[in-house]
Amino acid sequence: MQKIVSTGVKGGVGKSTFAILLAFKLSKQGKKVVLCDCDVECPNDHLILAKTLKEGKPIYQDYPVLDKEKCKKCGLCSETCKENAVFWVKEKYPFFIYDLCTGCGACWLVCPNKAISTKKEVVGNSYINKINDNFFLVTGVSKAGVSETGPIVRETKDRAIKFAQEKKADYLIVDTAPGTHCSVIQAILNSEKIYAVTEPTPLGSHDLGLILELAKLLNISAEIVLNKADVGNKKEIENIAKKFNTEISIEIPYSEELVNAYCQKKLERVVNLI
Amino acid sequence: MSKEVGESGEFNMKIVVASGKGGVGKSMLASSLALLSVDKKIVACDCDVDAPNLGLWLGETKQDSVEKISTSFKAKIDLDKCTRCGKCKDICRFFAIEKNENYHVNPFLCEGCGACELVCPEKAIKLTSIKNGELRVRNTKYGFPLVSAQLYPGEAGSGKIVEQLRKKAEKFDHFIMFLDAAAGIGCPVIASVRGCDYAVLITEPTPSGFSDLKRILEIVNHFNIPYGIVINKWNINPPLSKRIQKWSEDKFLGKLSYDKKVIDCIVNLKPVIFSDSKVANEIKEIYKKLNI
Numbered sequence: 089m090q091k092i093v094s095t096g097v098k099g100g101v102g103k104s105t106f107a108i109l110l111a112f113k114l115s116k117q118g119k120k121v122v123l124c125d126c127d128v129e130c131p132n133d134h135l136i137l138a139k140t141l142k143e144g145k146p147i148y149q150d151y152p153v154l155d156k157e158k159c160k161k162c163g164l165c166s167e168t169c170k171e172n173a174v175f176w177v178k179e180k181y182p183f184f185i186y187d188l189c190t191g192c193g194a195c196w197l198v199c200p201n202k203a204i205s206t207k208k209e210v211v212g213n214s215y216i217n218k219i220n221d222n223f224f225l226v227t228g229v230s231k232a233g234v235s236e237t238g239p240i241v242r243e244t245k246d247r248a249i250k251f252a253q254e255k256k257a258d259y260l261i262v263d264t265a266p267g268t269h270c271s272v273i274q275a276i277l278n279s280e281k282i283y284a285v286t287e288p289t290p291l292g293s294h295d296l297g298l299i300l301e302l303a304k305l306l307n308i309s310a311e312i313v314l315n316k317a318d319v320g321n322k323k324e325i326e327n328i329a330k331k332f333n334t335e336i337s338i339e340i341p342y343s344e345e346l347v348n349a350y351c352q353k354k355l356e357r358v359v360n361l362i
Numbered sequence: 363m364s365k366e367v368g369e370s371g372e373f374n375m376k377i378v379v380a381s382g383k384g385g386v387g388k389s390m391l392a393s394s395l396a397l398l399s400v401d402k403k404i405v406a407c408d409c410d411v412d413a414p415n416l417g418l419w420l421g422e423t424k425q426d427s428v429e430k431i432s433t434s435f436k437a438k439i440d441l442d443k444c445t446r447c448g449k450c451k452d453i454c455r456f457f458a459i460e461k462n463e464n465y466h467v468n469p470f471l472c473e474g475c476g477a478c479e480l481v482c483p484e485k486a487i488k489l490t491s492i493k494n495g496e497l498r499v500r501n502t503k504y505g506f507p508l509v510s511a512q513l514y515p516g517e518a519g520s521g522k523i524v525e526q527l528r529k530k531a532e533k534f535d536h537f538i539m540f541l542d543a544a545a546g547i548g549c550p551v552i553a554s555v556r557g558c559d560y561a562v563l564i565t566e567p568t569p570s571g572f573s574d575l576k577r578i579l580e581i582v583n584h585f586n587i588p589y590g591i592v593i594n595k596w597n598i599n600p601p602l603s604k605r606i607q608k609w610s611e612d613k614f615l616g617k618l619s620y621d622k623k624v625i626d627c628i629v630n631l632k633p634v635i636f637s638d639s640k641v642a643n644e645i646k647e648i649y650k651k652l653n654i
């Protein structure tokens with residue numbers, strides 16, 4: 089099974105569109121494809137594919153709970169927490185700010201009085217949808233307000249990999265969030281090929297440089313997908329491609345047909361664009 | 363929009379532009395709102411520390427000052443002390459400890475929380491502070507400072523970089539702070555939205571745009587921040603635009619047309635608001651409505 093990633097730092101450049109078009113194209117060639125939507129903060133692949141997410145498998149995070157009888161108000165938990173999620177004033181009980189908590193466990197490990205226990209809470213869900221006999225979608229969704237989404241991506245991707253193995257899939261296509269931060273890195277790690285989707289504008293070239301830098305750091309080969317290739321100026325994109333010793337392997341022209349297909353949730357109509 | 367006069371007798375208003383979905387026009391709108399406010403004392407913050415692009419929309423490509431910062435740690439295992447008990451691997455919520463022949467920390471996954479250091483019975487793990495990004499300041503040709511930051515690719519801690527960036531911006535004397543948030547609704551976005559007085563939420567009339575608008579709204583409502591909604595590229599899907607407008611009720615601020623001139627603007631690094639595009643006028647209408 090080949091693991092492919094569609095990513096691109098900048099938002100709205102067509103990461104999901106490309107991932108879905110690629111999945112349709114491969115599935116039409118008779119390959120079995122699992123698409124994994126790892127943009128868990130704003131997952132959209134199911135919307136573009138006109139699917140509803142049902143029967144989610146919950147993803148949990150541990151949160152600290154204070155046992156006031158055991159707590160000696162020493163403040164060590166607050167001092168240890170790198171996220172500033174434990175608020176403490178001298179001679180008072182510490183207070184946990186769940187909005188900031190990543191569930192790392194440092195506070196309950198450091199407590200000398202074992203006054204912090206944990207409770208599990210659902211921070212997200214993963215879902216599986218069948219698109220056609222050769223094309224399945226695995227989606228991760230974070231609960232709004234959860235700040236640490238990397239582990240949600242990890243669990244979603246693990247489920248997608250297992251599912252793809254069960255289905256004897258030929259390809260796992262991972263669609264990432266914009267950016268380069270932890271949840272994007274989680275989505276990219278251990279893949280064999282990155283498609284860096286971008287557009288021919290100064291914004292697109294700036295962000296392309298960042299994703300190619302990340303691909304280099306992670307030692308994964310990357311190729312460029314230039315979306316809206318005929319709108320703007322692609323000279324700078326070509327320069328960056330040269331700098332990183334890669335090439336523009338796919339160009340998608342700006343097309344109203346594509347915009348309409350996207351809005352009407354019928355992207356399979358325009359598979360010939362890639 | 364109104365705000366109580368602070369103790370110092372001055373207004374200090376924070377307006378964030380956010381969207382959930384990327385590429386729907388946050389930086390374009392944030393740059394325009396900032397430029398329309400140049401007669402007031404303002405500071406602009408590019409809170410998309412993964413991919414800072416606000417400067418480009420303002421036609422600014424240079425920096426006046428760059429300062430490396432450290433908001434993150436990485437764990438390191440001393441293999442001479444390690445007895446391979448595996449407790450660090452079990453505790454790590456970020457799956458950053460991997461086992462081949464020995465245990466080692468995957469630097470791309472380590473969030474520097476310190477749980478492994480605490481759990482290790484041999485004291486074989488130490489955290490070290492690392493430079494994970496840089497803060498940048500540009501005194502724009504329009505007379506206001508632009509504070510941005512870049513998280514180095516492969517590093518963690520974007521939310522905390524946003525916090526540092528906001529602290530830096532606070533040091534500039536201002537009445538209004540404009541914050542351009544990143545895409546998504548996770549830690550860097552929460553760090554950008556928290557503590558703001560007003561949120562301008564921008565979307566596009568696509569199923570994803572609308573869905574992500576509802577996602578970012580959950581964050582904005584969580585912090586009880588007043589907000590208004592702008593629909594960008596409304597004419598690419600008029601029926602859905604209409605639905606979003608209706609759904610927005612009295613929070614609807616206005617809509618912007620899809621206009622190829624906007625692309626010409628960014629290609630030539632010319633602020634949209636100074637172009638003869640239809641969008642420039644539509645933004646001015648929205649600005650009036652905001653009553654800043």
